[in-house]
Amino acid sequence: MDSDLFSRRRAERFAQLLDEANGGRRQHKRSRVDDQLAALVAVGQRLSAAPPAVEVDPEFRTGLRAMLLATAEREGIGAPATDAASGSTTRRTKAFRPSLLPAVTARRARARGAILVGIAAGAVAVSGISAASENAVPGDALYGMKRSTERAQLALTSSDVSRGQLFLGFARTRLSEAAELRGDRAGYSGVLDDMDADTRQGVRLLTGAAVQRSDPAPLDAVNTFVTAQRQAVSGLLDDGTRTERDRTRRSLALLDAVRKRSDALRAAIACGLPAPAGSDALGPAPATCPADR
Structure with a gap:
């Protein structure tokens, strides 16, 4: 099985479920991965309803923004679509293709956007836990999160x-x-x-x-x-x-x-x-x- 294709379909389905949870048009089909994605969708709803009231460290925010922008540029998110049609394309063909290709492109863009939003939301959630773990010492429940945050800071520093x-x-x-x-x-x-x-x-x-x-x-x-x-x-x-x-x-x-x-x-x-x-x-x-x- 093509793992890239499988991952893309999971991402697209995750984007659909998020749309539905936020009041979007409901799809008349279910996927085998819906049950696996339900927990992630629930987390997304909770983050949307009650975002953590945490002041994110400016250096962390700058590093995260750079990472997201790099990912968006690499994946082509937000880039204007190019018209691949030749000058000799008939009006009938031009009228037909926009009804299909933009829909596929939009689904992929929403899926990629959902992944980026998930990364950002997860980072905000983690930053809340990180703030709570600042005073943790070895033996405390949050000490592992404190050390993981330090490793993340190192990863964002070049x-x-x-x-x-x-x-x-x-x-x-x-x-x-x-x-x-x-x-x-x-x-x-x-x-x-x-x-x-x-x-x-x-x-x-x-x-x-x-x-x-x-x-x-x-x-x-x-x-x-x-x-x-x-x-x-x-x-x-x-x-x-x-x-x-x-x-x-x-x-x-x-x-x-x-x-x-x-x-x-x-x-x-x-x-x-x-x-x-x-x-x-x-x-x-x-x-x-x-x-x-």
Whole structure:
């Protein structure tokens, strides 16, 4: 069976069912997939009747809009129809074909439009759940949604600098979660592990961008992050158990290593950026600048 054809028919039927649910002309036939699509149609009705009262993040809205516009352009949604008829086509043929082709084209456009509307509605619904999950910590029901939202943000970001800054933002979020997990030995250690992993990812992307561009600007974001993050992480040493303090010091050591790497790369860029001596979890490892420079 042609899976593309099957998917297109499901999409077209979904568009018809949505039209019917919203008061459109009812079709005098049923499809074998109607029962499977009933739940999706119900979701569409609920979203139309009571849209979530959520303020969508502007960056997320911009990324979603770009994705939808790209999809619309690729699928030809909204493009003016071209007249394929030759100059010698008779009036009878011209009178007959418009009664058939526009109907087929309109159904396909409605189906594709329904898919795009479904994506947008789903994104708005997800953004509502995302807003509700902002304060979730490991072990909460919505924590998985919180982390999924972070992955979606990364997927919508293309440049290494922007992705690096996002990872550092996630590291700040993990720090606030750690403060809520004091006394939970496994949970506290686990969230600091995630924080350190986000820190390494963000720093690696930003230091790599600085070296590639021979521009210290991405390192400014690293230094700003380290200054604030180190002060906040140091606060976790107060009133913690010995095990928690030992684990916290490991994160502080990582931040110190990040600052040292950033300063070394800045000096290397200033003296002409000798070829890196290699790379590791924090990105390029700069070579020592020549003494005569």
